[in-house]
Every structure is written in C-alpha cells, then in structure tokens.
Amino acid sequence: MVVMSLLPQSHHTTLVSVPRDLYVQIPPGSGQYHKINTSYEFGSNNGANPAAGGNAAAAKVSLVTGLDVKYWLTINFQGFREFIDAIGGIDVYVPDSFTANYPANDDPSINPNWIKVHFSKGMQHMNGQTAIEYARARYVLDNPAEGSDFARSARQQIMIKAALTKVKQMSTWPSLYNALSALQRTIYTNLSLADLMQFALKMDLNNAHRVGLSNQNVLVDATAPDGEYILKPSNDNWQAIKDYVKKQLYT
Structure with missing residues (x-):
C-alpha cells in the first residue's frame, strides 16, 4: 500500500509505503487481527463491493498513519x-x-x-x-x-x-x-477522471519525498499466533508511527 500526500500550496509530494505485513485489527472492533493488506478484501466482501473495500482500506491506513486519506485507487x-x-x-x-x-x-x-x-x-x-x-x-x-x-x-x-x-x-x-x-x-477509485488529471499535473515529482514504514524505523518483526510473519509497532506504540509520518511529511 502506498499513500500519496500532496500539500496544496507548495505541491510538495510525499509517497508513504505501508507494508502489507503490518498486523492490525480487521474488521474494526472485532478483536481479530490480520495483515493490513487484507483490509480491502474484508471491506469489499472478497471483491463483491470494491467501493466498500476501498473505503475500508483508506480508513485503516488513515488510522495507522494519522493521515486523512480521502481518496483511494486500486x-x-x-x-x-x-x-x-x-x-x-x-x-x-x-x-x-x-x-x-x-x-x-x-x-x-x-x-x-x-x-x-x-x-x-x-x-x-x-x-x-x-x-x-x-x-x-x-x-x-x-x-x-x-x-x-x-x-x-x-x-x-x-x-x-x-x-x-x-x-x-x-x-x-x-x-x-x-x-x-x-x-x-x-x-x-472514488476520484473522477478530472480529479485524477489535476492530481497528476499538480504533483512535484522532481522533489518527491519517499518514506517507508519498516523494521528500520518504527516497526519490529514479530510472529502471529498462527506462526505467520508479521510487523508490529515498536513497543506497541501506534502513536510513534503517526509522529514519524508527520515528521517525514514536511522534510
């Protein structure tokens, strides 16, 4: 999953990668945990409702990163x-x-x-x-x-x-x-063709900043109860992920 952030005034563009192995609660409030890349699958009912899947994935990424992800594209x-x-x-x-x-x-x-x-x-x-x-x-x-x-x-x-x-x-x-x-x-996507065109033309790609959440910054390697490899926040500190993204967004 990649989040693209575009600052309106400066058009400063940042790409934030959220690793598929990040272990999060899906569906929300269920007490069940899965890799974040399954949020679309759960939300869309295995692809039956793509719009619901996109909204669910955007909401989960927003919750993790602290970014207000309004638009999505699959x-x-x-x-x-x-x-x-x-x-x-x-x-x-x-x-x-x-x-x-x-x-x-x-x-x-x-x-x-x-x-x-x-x-x-x-x-x-x-x-x-x-x-x-x-x-x-x-x-x-x-x-x-x-x-x-x-x-x-x-x-x-x-x-x-x-x-x-x-x-x-x-x-x-x-x-x-x-x-x-x-x-x-x-x-x-929940973007119109006109929105896509405007978004593409406004981005400052020459100075685009690339950020990746990884086990080299705010995540740690872990093992799920079923033995599957996963990633979790360092010290279970979800706020640290949001703080890291916010800091990187303006560098």
Missing part, C-alpha cells in the same frame, strides 16, 4: 500493464541488479509454472509486463536484499513516480486524457 495486474503500455512505457533507474522467479501467469490455476526475470542496474525502459515484474518480484535468487517486502515497496514507489512523471510529460490534453481514460477503465 488497480489489478492487467490494468497496470495496460496503463503503462498506454503511456508508451516508463523509464526507470534500477538501483541494484537481481534475478527472481516470477509466476508465469497471474492466475496459477491457468499456469502454475514460474519463469526467471532479471533486472540490470541502471536506467531501463519498461513496458507494462516488465514493469509489473519489477514491481512485484519477490522470490529473488541472487540478491537477498531485493527479496524483502521493504524492497518491493521501494520499487513500487519508483514505478509510481516514473509513471506519473511520464503522464506529466505528455504534451497535449488529449494524450493525457486518453492515458488516464485507459487507467480509469481498469481501476476502482
């Missing part, structure tokens, strides 16, 4: 590919090389096999398929640091910044409208 894998292809691909600087195993198909019931993907350090031009492989790659074979969820979160922030930078570079309103129309066909 996109599936195919939609992500189509959007990146619609804008002509993106230019991404890969900070470190790695090779990973990657699912041959989004749906393992169609094809359960795996393929190897490799990314070389340096500037790369990526189409939709390559972009999603880079953003999602988890089972890294030769560079353990790139196999963590924190590394994946960082890569996803890189992809978001690159995609929005490409959108801002579009020279005409029709080309921008067409690109965002392609995006709108494959997403669920």
